[in-house]
Amino acid sequence: MVLAQLGGSISRALQQMSNATIIDEKVLNECLNEITRALLQSDVQFKLVRDMQTNIKKIVNLDDLAAGHNKRKIIQQAIFNELCKMLDPGKPSFTPKKGKTSVVMFVGLQGSGKTTTCTKYAYYHQKKGWKPALVCADTFRAGAFDQLKQNATKTKIPFYGSYMESDPVKIAVEGVERFKKENCDLIIVDTSGRHKQEVALFEEMRQVSEATKPDLVIFVMDSSIGQAAFDQAQAFKQSVAVGAVIVTKMDGHAKGGGALSAVAATKSPVIFIGTGEHMDEFEVFDVKPFVSRLLGMGDLSGFMDKIHEVVPMDQQPELLQKLSEGNFTLRIMYEQFQNILKMGPIGQVFSMLPGFSAELMPKGREKESQAKIKRYMTMMDSMTNEELDSSNPKLMNESRIMRIARGSGRQIREVMEMLEEYKRLAKIWSKMKGLKIPKKGEMSALSRNMNAQHMSKVLPPQMLKQIGGMGGLQSLMKQMGSAKDMMGMFGGGDK
Numbered sequence: 502m503v504l505a506q507l508g509g510s511i512s513r514a515l516q517q518m519s520n521a522t523i524i525d526e527k528v529l530n531e532c533l534n535e536i537t538r539a540l541l542q543s544d545v546q547f548k549l550v551r552d553m554q555t556n557i558k559k560i561v562n563l564d565d566l567a568a569g570h571n572k573r574k575i576i577q578q579a580i581f582n583e584l585c586k587m588l589d590p591g592k593p594s595f596t597p598k599k600g601k602t603s604v605v606m607f608v609g610l611q612g613s614g615k616t617t618t619c620t621k622y623a624y625y626h627q628k629k630g631w632k633p634a635l636v637c638a639d640t641f642r643a644g645a646f647d648q649l650k651q652n653a654t655k656t657k658i659p660f661y662g663s664y665m666e667s668d669p670v671k672i673a674v675e676g677v678e679r680f681k682k683e684n685c686d687l688i689i690v691d692t693s694g695r696h697k698q699e700v701a702l703f704e705e706m707r708q709v710s711e712a713t714k715p716d717l718v719i720f721v722m723d724s725s726i727g728q729a730a731f732d733q734a735q736a737f738k739q740s741v742a743v744g745a746v747i748v749t750k751m752d753g754h755a756k757g758g759g760a761l762s763a764v765a766a767t768k769s770p771v772i773f774i775g776t777g778e779h780m781d782e783f784e785v786f787d788v789k790p791f792v793s794r795l796l797g798m799g800d801l802s803g804f805m806d807k808i809h810e811v812v813p814m815d816q817q818p819e820l821l822q823k824l825s826e827g828n829f830t831l832r833i834m835y836e837q838f839q840n841i842l843k844m845g846p847i848g849q850v851f852s853m854l855p856g857f858s859a860e861l862m863p864k865g866r867e868k869e870s871q872a873k874i875k876r877y878m879t880m881m882d883s884m885t886n887e888e889l890d891s892s893n894p895k896l897m898n899e900s901r902i903m904r905i906a907r908g909s910g911r912q913i914r915e916v917m918e919m920l921e922e923y924k925r926l927a928k929i930w931s932k933m934k935g936l937k938i939p940k941k942g943e944m945s946a947l948s949r950n951m952n953a954q955h956m957s958k959v960l961p962p963q964m965l966k967q968i969g970g971m972g973g974l975q976s977l978m979k980q981m982g983s984a985k986d987m988m989g990m991f992g993g994g995d996k
């Protein structure tokens with residue numbers, strides 16, 4: 502994702518500013534110019550960037566900052582806030598409620614990934630216990646119905662469409678009626694896309710919208726459209742009541758900055774991003790964790806969310822209990838590997854946890870890493886229960902290592918490598934020792950501080966310094982609402 506490069510440029514600009522002995526107007530301007538350049542190169546609309554620069558300068562009045570104030574922290578905070586503001590239109594989109602029928606209509610240009618995204622959206626909700634259904638009102642592209650049907654069948658989601666009927670309005674209305682009768686709580690209507698914005702497309706969209714009265718219209722946008730994003734998004738907004746945006750293909754070489762422009766044009770939030778062609782390559786989009794990731798601060802709350810999603814509820818307290826005792830066994834590593842494989846695109850998960858990605862998960866080599874994890878698990882399958890439950894790898898003598906290698910059909914070298922990996926992970930997780938486990942639903946300032954304290958041990962020192970030390974970390978966590986997110990991991994409610 503090229504957005505990572507944008508993040509890198511912004512972090513570098515901030516770092517350069519931090520290195521300066523005195524932060525004066527010149528240093529601030531240089532830093533802001535660097536950030537401006539990075540944003541423009543990422544296809545963020547010029548006006549947005551210029552406004553952001555002006556706002557930061559207004560907030561950060563260097564003369565007014567009393568001596569002793571941490572200017573770097575204040576500037577970084579202002580940049581964080583402005584980037585969040587750019588991505589947050591200030592009002593949340595309509596959120597469908599489980600068990601109550603909602604109609605959601607998808608619009609976008611041809612090839613934006615609309616049909617794929619409809620199914621991803623349905624599948625995401627289905628996994629959370631919803632009863633979604635898909636209606637194909639795209640009568641323009643010959644293969645659209647087949648594509649939707651194929652995706653829907655694969656994910657076992659009911660669908661409606663027709664090979665014969667050419668009137669999209671009629672199909673949409675029939676489909677919505679039918680699924681309402683069947684008590685589906687999320688009825689998703691896919692509409693036609695054209696290769697460019699044209700009157701016929703907008704007219705058809707408007708008619709489908711009028712006939713089906715959707716509770717939410719989602720504009721699907723390909724992240725690679727660059728500077729055209731603003732105009733395109735605005736054109737759609739003028740025809741139908743766009744209420745949310747989904748940006749697709751964030752995994753590719755797209756610059757992704759168009760997402761920021763689309764938010765400004767539609768005054769609607771980005772609610773999900775598409776990160777691949779597969780059904781589960783779809784992420785909830787949260788502004789603050791996203792921006793902190795962009796600024797190179799990692800996205801712990803996203804990581805915790807993922808864990809919350811895949812670690813079975815009843816196992817979460819047990820896992821944390823074990824970690825809090827500093828008892829990281831090979832079995833825990835095995836279970837974590839199982840969870841990681843369930844989490845979907847592995848690099849994505851690791852990129853959320855500061856310090857992890859570079860070591861276990863080299864960028865661009867996710868498939869290899871996934872295979873490596875599976876290999877490790879096969880080797881662990883050849884271990885005894887005693888070995889798996891011990892946190893002392895010394896138990897593994899030469900003959901046991903040879904036996905494990907033979908039993909799993911792997912080389913001795915590979916078993917040693919796996920044990921090294923275990924030691925490395927055990928070291929990281931040992932920093933969680935003494936973690937205070939709050940009771941379900943408890944969210945006191947005390948536990949927030951405890952978490953920040955532990956987090957500060959896990960973060961690489963360089964990054965902690967960049968965030969602004971312990972104080973910076975605490976305030977960042979407060980902003981990110983990570984106390985809440987972290988509580989989720991301890992058995993809190995569904996998000």
Ligand SMILES: Nc1nc2c(ncn2[C@@H]2O[C@H](COP(=O)(O)OP(=O)(O)OP(=O)(O)O)[C@@H](O)[C@H]2O)c(=O)[nH]1
Nearest residue numbers: 611612613614615616617694749750775776777778
């Ligand atoms: N890499 C990647 N590919 C995606 C993503 N979302 C969709 N695609 C691919 O983009 C291509 C176009 O997607 P479709 O869903 O057919 O596009 P569409 O907008 O429905 O097209 P029309 O029905 O013609 O309007 C397909 O090959 C999808 O697999 C994504 O997030 N990442």
